[in-house]
Amino acid sequence: MTYLAPHTTPLSRAAMALPENPLRALYPLAARDGMISLANGHPSPDACDHVGLRDALDAAAADPMAWRYGPTAGDPRLRRALAHLSGDQPDSVIVTSGAQQGIDLAIRTLCDPGDTVLVPEALYPATLSVLAACGVTAHPVREDAGGLCLNALEQAIQDSKARALYLTPTFGNPTGSVLSEDRRGALLALCARTGVLVIEDDPYRDLWFDAPPPPSLWEMAGACGARVIALRSCSKSIAPGLRIGWMLATSDLTPHITALKQASDLQSSGTAQMTVLAYLSSGRFDDWLVKARALYRARHDALREGLVEAGFDVPAVTGGMFLWARLPKHIDTARLFETAVAQGVLYAPGAAFDASGQGGEIALYARFCFASNDVKSLKQATDRLAQAARLSA
Amino acid sequence: MTYLAPHTTPLSRAAMALPENPLRALYPLAARDGMISLANGHPSPDACDHVGLRDALDAAAADPMAWRYGPTAGDPRLRRALAHLSGDQPDSVIVTSGAQQGIDLAIRTLCDPGDTVLVPEALYPATLSVLAACGVTAHPVREDAGGLCLNALEQAIQDSKARALYLTPTFGNPTGSVLSEDRRGALLALCARTGVLVIEDDPYRDLWFDAPPPPSLWEMAGACGARVIALRSCSKSIAPGLRIGWMLATSDLTPHITALKQASDLQSSGTAQMTVLAYLSSGRFDDWLVKARALYRARHDALREGLVEAGFDVPAVTGGMFLWARLPKHIDTARLFETAVAQGVLYAPGAAFDASGQGGEIALYARFCFASNDVKSLKQATDRLAQAARLSA
Numbered sequence: 058m059t060y061l062a063p064h065t066t067p068l069s070r071a072a073m074a075l076p077e078n079p080l081r082a083l084y085p086l087a088a089r090d091g092m093i094s095l096a097n098g099h100p101s102p103d104a105c106d107h108v109g110l111r112d113a114l115d116a117a118a119a120d121p122m123a124w125r126y127g128p129t130a131g132d133p134r135l136r137r138a139l140a141h142l143s144g145d146q147p148d149s150v151i152v153t154s155g156a157q158q159g160i161d162l163a164i165r166t167l168c169d170p171g172d173t174v175l176v177p178e179a180l181y182p183a184t185l186s187v188l189a190a191c192g193v194t195a196h197p198v199r200e201d202a203g204g205l206c207l208n209a210l211e212q213a214i215q216d217s218k219a220r221a222l223y224l225t226p227t228f229g230n231p232t233g234s235v236l237s238e239d240r241r242g243a244l245l246a247l248c249a250r251t252g253v254l255v256i257e258d259d260p261y262r263d264l265w266f267d268a269p270p271p272p273s274l275w276e277m278a279g280a281c282g283a284r285v286i287a288l289r290s291c292s293k294s295i296a297p298g299l300r301i302g303w304m305l306a307t308s309d310l311t312p313h314i315t316a317l318k319q320a321s322d323l324q325s326s327g328t329a330q331m332t333v334l335a336y337l338s339s340g341r342f343d344d345w346l347v348k349a350r351a352l353y354r355a356r357h358d359a360l361r362e363g364l365v366e367a368g369f370d371v372p373a374v375t376g377g378m379f380l381w382a383r384l385p386k387h388i389d390t391a392r393l394f395e396t397a398v399a400q401g402v403l404y405a406p407g408a409a410f411d412a413s414g415q416g417g418e419i420a421l422y423a424r425f426c427f428a429s430n431d432v433k434s435l436k437q438a439t440d441r442l443a444q445a446a447r448l449s450a
Numbered sequence: 451m452t453y454l455a456p457h458t459t460p461l462s463r464a465a466m467a468l469p470e471n472p473l474r475a476l477y478p479l480a481a482r483d484g485m486i487s488l489a490n491g492h493p494s495p496d497a498c499d500h501v502g503l504r505d506a507l508d509a510a511a512a513d514p515m516a517w518r519y520g521p522t523a524g525d526p527r528l529r530r531a532l533a534h535l536s537g538d539q540p541d542s543v544i545v546t547s548g549a550q551q552g553i554d555l556a557i558r559t560l561c562d563p564g565d566t567v568l569v570p571e572a573l574y575p576a577t578l579s580v581l582a583a584c585g586v587t588a589h590p591v592r593e594d595a596g597g598l599c600l601n602a603l604e605q606a607i608q609d610s611k612a613r614a615l616y617l618t619p620t621f622g623n624p625t626g627s628v629l630s631e632d633r634r635g636a637l638l639a640l641c642a643r644t645g646v647l648v649i650e651d652d653p654y655r656d657l658w659f660d661a662p663p664p665p666s667l668w669e670m671a672g673a674c675g676a677r678v679i680a681l682r683s684c685s686k687s688i689a690p691g692l693r694i695g696w697m698l699a700t701s702d703l704t705p706h707i708t709a710l711k712q713a714s715d716l717q718s719s720g721t722a723q724m725t726v727l728a729y730l731s732s733g734r735f736d737d738w739l740v741k742a743r744a745l746y747r748a749r750h751d752a753l754r755e756g757l758v759e760a761g762f763d764v765p766a767v768t769g770g771m772f773l774w775a776r777l778p779k780h781i782d783t784a785r786l787f788e789t790a791v792a793q794g795v796l797y798a799p800g801a802a803f804d805a806s807g808q809g810g811e812i813a814l815y816a817r818f819c820f821a822s823n824d825v826k827s828l829k830q831a832t833d834r835l836a837q838a839a840r841l842s843a
Binding site for chain 1: 460461462463464465466468469470471474477490492495498500503504507508510511512514515516517518519520521522547548550551554558559560561562563565576579580582583613645647685689690691692693694706707709710712713714715716717718719720721722725
């Protein structure tokens with residue numbers, strides 16, 4: 058019999074390998090008195106339709122399915138309502154506990170430990186956590202201002218023998234970039250030709266400023282012969298606390314994804330599902346989106362103007378929640394972050410998004426969220442940043 | 451470059467290995483007109499405190515944390531309230547998306563693919579799904595009327611070199627058995643001596659009839675030098691649709707479990723968390739439990755009486771939701787199940803709980819839930835079962 062020391066708990070390799078999400082690690086700093094946080098991708102509380110959501114909760118309370126066990130793939134009425142949003146078939150929809158669960162389920166459905174997944178070189182850190190938890194290697198692919206570079210992608214497919222590509226082609230996190238329709242088509246054709254399945258993480262697509270973004274990879278997949286799993290979210294457009302997202306997948310995959318979801322959490326919260334159903338049924342969502350787009354557009358403009366004045370190099374974006382800025386030249390990035398925190402402003406350092414884990418160029422960037430604060434606070438934040446930049450020069 | 455056939459999606463070994471949960475597969479049968487289902491472990495809708503829950507939703511709607519992102523381990527106020535229920539420290543509590551997520555997180559924190567976990571020979575099928583999804587082998591341990599047999603457990607530890615033991619020591623699922631305090635102590639001492647961590651799945655412990663069950667393994671662990679992760683649930687005592695459970699773990703494990711939960715779903719639904727917090731704060735929970743215990747006790751007695759009359763061999767239980775019955779002798783079990791369905795009564799065949807996957811004796815048993823139906827329906831159900839038994843003899 059093997060006798061282990063009684064106080065040694067053996068951990069799985071996944072648990073030992075799992076990095077802390079560097080953005081969630083900023084929460085205590087964000088909670089400091091007087092801190093203005095541009096660090097996290099949190100929708101603005103004043104852009105939340107509290108009146109509509111309170112009515113929706115009221116309606117949910119009267120629905121038996123708010124309280125009982127229901128189907129793993131989600132309440133059929135909610136699946137229909139979500140499918141209707143994107144013109145899809147309800148059978149393609151699996152309701153998830155936030156889009157984060159969608160990332161986890163997609164990776165676990167497709168990948169074994171030791172496999173490789175292609176990712177943009179600047180990557181949402183919680184995706185990196187999923188890959189680490191599944192023992193899957195992230196293979197970074199170069200990006201330019203228009204998103205993933207296709208030459209680099211083709212080379213990476215050759216080098217890595219990856220099973221899947223994960224990306225956020227619309228208002229990317231952290232870069233805010235949008236893949237053009239042409240590049241989408243070429244990317245899908247390449248993935249179809251090489252048998253790489255595409256995981257399209259798409260939580261921001263409703264938050265455009267002037268014009269809707271190009272069609273989703275999910276919509277274009279059929280015409281290109283490509284395989285796509287799409288992840289959608291209520292977190293950025295209704296309320297993140299609900300923890301309701303959904304996946305769109307083809308019928309060869311939905312039974313496997315559903316079985317894995319069943320093992321993970323049986324089903325998503327019925328209370329939250331019925332609230333989303335009631336909210337979508339109320340007819341308030343479209344009006345709210347119009348308001349949110351105008352609000353976020355004004356905030357984008359204010360934040361960008363302030364960052365440019367503070368010496369940052371900041372391309373404008375056309376929607377989403379983020380600006381991806383190159384720091385003023387000749388500045389020590391670690392010192393700037395510390396000085397900014399001391400001045401009362403928080404942002405997400407570029408290194409937090411480093412898919413390669415090897416640093417370099419990305420440490421000269423930072424992600425700023427324009428969604429969470431009003432214009433007045435954003436101006437105050439960029440004044441503080443300008444001061445921090447002067448002190449760090 | 452590897453060219454795959456464009457319509458072949460490679461699946462992970464986990465996705466391919468994952469069995470369908472045989473109990474959830476019964477849902478369509480349960481939904482048939484006129485069917486009385488004793489198959490699933492669903493709390494009775496008429497034992498749900500709808501008035502209290504509606505008030506709790508109302509209170510939740512006014513709480514900003516119902517709508518915003520919050521901490522991964524759960525809202526601090528809810529962690530305090532849940533810790534208070536069992537006299538624990540809030541730091542030991544991690545709020546989960548149902549206890550099912552707790553099983554998944556515990557296994558992923560402790561086990562690598564290829565590892566072995568010890569389980570009771572009659573096992574909750576969704577635990578088997580988690581093990582399959584994680585590439586972990588289930589090693590069944592023999593049980594008697596008093597739960598897990600310690601001689602068999604000691605032998606299984608020697609044979610398997612397992613890292614962990616999973617069990618439901620209190621009102622077990624499916625058997626309803628309760629491990630005595632003595633056997634708990636001996637089990638913990640054995641696991642402490644051999645370095646086996648114990649995962650205590652404990653969703654039913656509030657649902658006792660005449661007297662509270664023995665202390666939990668979690669409570670007894672310290673005195674025995676054993677390591678325990680405990681899983682608790684609001685699904686059986688408040689409402690399953692909320693999908694709120696919690697884990698209790700020691701401080702060497704909580705950061706790793708929290709990091710894995712973050713990768714899985716960032717956090718559990720804030721809407722559901724704030725509803726549970728408001729409900730626990732309302733002071734209605736204790737009164738409701740008193741009512742639920744009386745209701746379930748009466749239903750237990752009615753179901754057991756009817757099953758005995760129908761020729762089943764059914765030990766009484768002292769709480770929980772289930773009776774584990776040996777079918778009348780000389781009956782073809784497959785034929786009985788079909789005939790019962792035709793007569794309009796559904797139960798969970800013993801084979802659904804077969805941890806060995808090799809059949810045998812367990813196919814002569816069946817699980818009957820006494821919680822979901824009122825006494826009148828239970829009597830009707832056992833009349834139909836008696837008829838089915840006659841037709842199958």
